[in-house]
Amino acid sequence: MKPTGTESNSDLNNDQTELSSPSRRTWLKGASLGGAVALGGLGTVAVLQQTGKLPKPGQSAMGDTTKENQPFYGEHQAGIITPQPAAALVVVFDVLAKDKHELTRLFKLLTTRISFLTKGGKVPDVDPKLPPLDSGVLGPEVFPDNLTVTISVGASLFDQRFGLADKKPAHLIEMVRFPNDQLNLDECHGDLSIQICSNTAETNIHALRDIIKHTPDLLAVKWKIDGFLPPHTLAKMGEESVINLLGFKDGTANPNAQDNKLMDELVWVGTQSGEPAWTVGGSYQVVRIIRNLVEQWDRTPLQEQEKIFGRHKHSGAPLGKKNEHDDPDYASDSDGSRIDFKSHIRLANPRTAETRKNLILRRGFNYSRGISKSGQLDMGLLFVCYQANLTNGFLTVQARLNGEPLEEYIRPVGGGYFFSLPGVKDEKEFLGQALLA
Ligand SMILES: C=CC1=C(C)c2cc3[nH]c(cc4nc(cc5[nH]c(cc1n2)c(C)c5CCC(=O)O)C(CCC(=O)O)=C4C)c(C)c3C=C
Numbered sequence: 561m562k563p564t565g566t567e568s569n570s571d572l573n574n575d576q577t578e579l580s581s582p583s584r585r586t587w588l589k590g591a592s593l594g595g596a597v598a599l600g601g602l603g604t605v606a607v608l609q610q611t612g613k614l615p616k617p618g619q620s621a622m623g624d625t626t627k628e629n630q631p632f633y634g635e636h637q638a639g640i641i642t643p644q645p646a647a648a649l650v651v652v653f654d655v656l657a658k659d660k661h662e663l664t665r666l667f668k669l670l671t672t673r674i675s676f677l678t679k680g681g682k683v684p685d686v687d688p689k690l691p692p693l694d695s696g697v698l699g700p701e702v703f704p705d706n707l708t709v710t711i712s713v714g715a716s717l718f719d720q721r722f723g724l725a726d727k728k729p730a731h732l733i734e735m736v737r738f739p740n741d742q743l744n745l746d747e748c749h750g751d752l753s754i755q756i757c758s759n760t761a762e763t764n765i766h767a768l769r770d771i772i773k774h775t776p777d778l779l780a781v782k783w784k785i786d787g788f789l790p791p792h793t794l795a796k797m798g799e800e801s802v803i804n805l806l807g808f809k810d811g812t813a814n815p816n817a818q819d820n821k822l823m824d825e826l827v828w829v830g831t832q833s834g835e836p837a838w839t840v841g842g843s844y845q846v847v848r849i850i851r852n853l854v855e856q857w858d859r860t861p862l863q864e865q866e867k868i869f870g871r872h873k874h875s876g877a878p879l880g881k882k883n884e885h886d887d888p889d890y891a892s893d894s895d896g897s898r899i900d901f902k903s904h905i906r907l908a909n910p911r912t913a914e915t916r917k918n919l920i921l922r923r924g925f926n927y928s929r930g931i932s933k934s935g936q937l938d939m940g941l942l943f944v945c946y947q948a949n950l951t952n953g954f955l956t957v958q959a960r961l962n963g964e965p966l967e968e969y970i971r972p973v974g975g976g977y978f979f980s981l982p983g984v985k986d987e988k989e990f991l992g993q994a995l996l997a
């Protein structure tokens with residue numbers, strides 16, 4: 561299936577992200593040296609640690625964030641409209657289950673593991689002659705650390721193996737190849753994706769190893785990629801967006817994920833969608849591994865970089881405007897002399913009444929993973945987005961972006977389309993229950 565979509569102009573509200581998390585306020589705010597005198601004899605760092613104004617070894621610069629937790633039970637899975645933490649990984653599996661009965665066992669197992677991992681708790685000791693129940697990566701007691709684990713299924717899960725063909729979400733297809741793609745098939749598609757996000761890479765690794773340990777006969781890893789967000793800009797989230805590896809603020813014009821009505825319209829599959837009933841409360845997930853050709857980009861004049869995005873590099877403001885969240889005001893730029901018609905932002909979202917249905921919720925992370933065979937840095941954007949309708953969302957937006965000047969500096973190399981399952985409402989339910997009913 562080929563993505564399509566051409567749009568026309570009129571005005572549209574500018575939806576802004578409100579992802580502010582009070583726990584992410586910089587720990588230095590309000591820290592004072594008062595009390596240092598009372599602890600005379602200790603060095604300044606030790607004094608600040610004693611008074612709780614500096615992190616102790618093992619604590620992050622934000623303070624102890626290990627107890628932060630995201631609820632597992634709810635109408636929707638966590639990790640979609642949840643504010644983004646610093647670390648992420650996406651892992652995609654082939655499902656080894658042989659029939660629907662085994663697939664049900666897989667989803668029940670995933671439910672049990674995720675509900676434990678996101679809450680945390682003590683892991684029982686076992687006979688030392690046996691393998692320990694837990695990898696021990698987080699110590700003897702597992703802590704939540706803001707963990708979310710989001711389960712999504714690919715189009716291939718609806719083949720003949722499990723008798724689910726008639727339950728396939730209407731828009732779910734295998735990822736299509738766009739003109740600028742240089743896809744490595746080893747990093748494309750798959751039966752099941754798991755997005756794991758938390759405050760640290762270690763917590764994500766712990767969760768992944770726990771899931772793999774419990775599912776040896778049911779899942780086989782196909783591909784995996786780690787992502788991160790810069791902590792120094794995460795601390796200012798809500799005021800400013802985080803910076804991507806091309807040095808631009810990313811996420812500025814994202815729809816407000818705290819606005820439930822907007823999320824019902826743009827992200828969650830609703831009862832009137834014409835989709836199979838089991839999908840209500842779920843969302844289409846797009847994952848794209850988009851390499852940034854940073855050596856080339858870093859030798860590109862600032863003026864050119866800004867023209868390509870349509871925004872000022874450091875402030876993130878639309879060209880010709882002052883502040884990051886200012887409206888690009890395309891009505892006053894009908895000839896494209898201020899913000900080029902081919903700029904990334906103008907193509908991605910022309911902000912017309914007709915293109916409102918194409919809005920997507922982006923939830924990307926930076927990635928960096930060594931060097932290419934020809935000695936270039938292998939880094940870029942782990943692009944993730946969610947939408948209620950894959951065709952209206954990513955496929956249409958990407959079709960508009962095809963041929964954009966940014967393509968000279970980016971190469972999509974992998975990814976897939978998936979459907980994120982609806983949430984688990986309480987302890988009696990399991991992930992995918994309605995799909996397997
Ligand atoms: C198909 C969807 C999109 C892909 C793929 C994509 C890749 C991509 N984007 C950046 C950097 C930025 N994107 C920005 C805005 C933006 N991007 C998309 C969609 C895709 N981007 C949308 C819908 C928007 C919002 C447009 C708007 O509403 O005005 C920005 C500007 C800041 C922001 O609003 O987030 C940057 C910067 C890269 C580097 C990239 C691939 C590597």
Ligand SMILES: [Fe+2]
Nearest residue numbers: 904905908922
């Ligand atoms: Fe973008």
